[in-house]
Amino acid sequence: MKKNLLIMSEMPEFLVSLFDQSYNTFKVWEQRGSALNKDKEEYISKISQDIDAIAVMGGTKISAELMKRMPNLKVIGCYGVGYDAIDVKFAHTAGIKVTNTPEVLNDEVADTAIALMLNVYKKIIDAEKFARDNLWVNGEFPLSRKFTGTKLGIVGMGRIGKAIAKRAEAFDCIISYHSRNKTDVKYQYYKNINDLAKEVDTLCIITPGGKETEKLINRTVLNNLGKNGVIINVARGSVIDQDELINCLKTNVIAGAGLDVYANEPNIPEELINLKNTVLLPHIASATVETRNAMGQLVFDNIKAYFENKPLISPVV
């Protein structure tokens, strides 16, 4: 008998199609009416007793309360490397397995981080608009700032942090990092994030989200980063105190920011949108066809492995 799979958030067509072939699928995101959350809630209530597995985009909340309503739930496949929106602690006590999609997106997120750095330093977005608006005929675009050779501080030296560092080395960046523990890399380690912020030109955030890192980048860190400093965030919006970031960008406490993630996605505060010293992306760090296909396949393969009693490929432990 086919297992019942609840797909919490919209997923790529090829993956939904794969799921449709192997499971009875229940698509929460299709339950969109005039009362969005109410419709979804009623839908989940009707089927929750029968659900065996959940597939979910990273960032969509899976609370203990939700899991408690699903007595047959065995496995949650998270599409993304960050699983901070899932109550993993509760899942584990309830014997529910959680999987995520590490490794396959390392390169892509690192590419996005470097793209943000180059765009902030070299004002590519503004220059492109200047060219396209045909303003060049009236004079040159203002000079920007050199990226090669700058000091880059990476907050979080995991797999993606290392991929960012590898690329930044080719730009002759002087690399240092902060993480909870010193790791097996050649770069200078800073136990104290404020010491790192004082030292570098760019602070690139690629640490897991969740309670432990909430507002790790606070006003003090931003003050220490200083007026020539640039913030890049390809981690989670929660890691930065977004209100303080906006204040610092407004008053030139720091020079600029390149952001892929925000406190309350998909909402980007109007204050941030109005700031000229920002490059703002809609959480596309891993959003290429190639990488999303690899992530989707990994979500599918993990859930499949569970129901075939095989070892999970990438369990969250």
Added chain:
Amino acid sequence: MKKNLLIMSEMPEFLVSLFDQSYNTFKVWEQRGSALNKDKEEYISKISQDIDAIAVMGGTKISAELMKRMPNLKVIGCYGVGYDAIDVKFAHTAGIKVTNTPEVLNDEVADTAIALMLNVYKKIIDAEKFARDNLWVNGEFPLSRKFTGTKLGIVGMGRIGKAIAKRAEAFDCIISYHSRNKTDVKYQYYKNINDLAKEVDTLCIITPGGKETEKLINRTVLNNLGKNGVIINVARGSVIDQDELINCLKTNVIAGAGLDVYANEPNIPEELINLKNTVLLPHIASATVETRNAMGQLVFDNIKAYFENKPLISPVV
């Protein structure tokens, strides 16, 4: 007695200020009236007999005719690495030295090339507008294309070509190149540019301009690059047949283009501006404060060296 220096095109203030301290300066670009070219022409005619040196932005034409009108002209300092707008052959027969600014801009141009590649592949410009227009609340930005691991063909393996290759290696690009002669690099060499175009995903142009490379990238090369192919140009607009490029972009003969240079700068054809598969920059490859300062200093130091009878630092030979 101070020498007479003709400054042909607008230059950074710090450099003009340096020149003002050491020379009698004549500033052509300040002669802007309702009849721009006529005013400039009259201005030059009045002073041409007395000019000892010229400082000029790369890309501004210095013809044999102009040099013939300056019997005292001894040295031309070109601000930029490309000196294709200067009739160097005539200059050399007339005993006029020409200098340019190589090396100091290698990293900057390479940074711009990589920025263009990442922006084209990952559709950063469109994604940024999507975020800033607050469209994210209605749904996700479409998936783009992975850059890491793609095949990069570099046309011109000089100093900047090598700097581009160094960066692209960190993105695991498979690198090959075309130039007139095989050079001392480990990358695969293609004598025939069409063979290279067939092989790669991206063709990045960083070969000198001028007659020898005029329209090197023609319709045949674009056909061979093919429908998934991307053109990046940080060299000179003259190297590409711009009309054919526009045709190919319009009809999806190739996938996209990231351009910093054009056939008739500062004019960008409206057809190019209207194309969505382009990233267009206003010739900013070297346009950061740090790099332009280094370039300006080198222009100054070359002209100074000449009049102090010292060896030129970076003569065009």
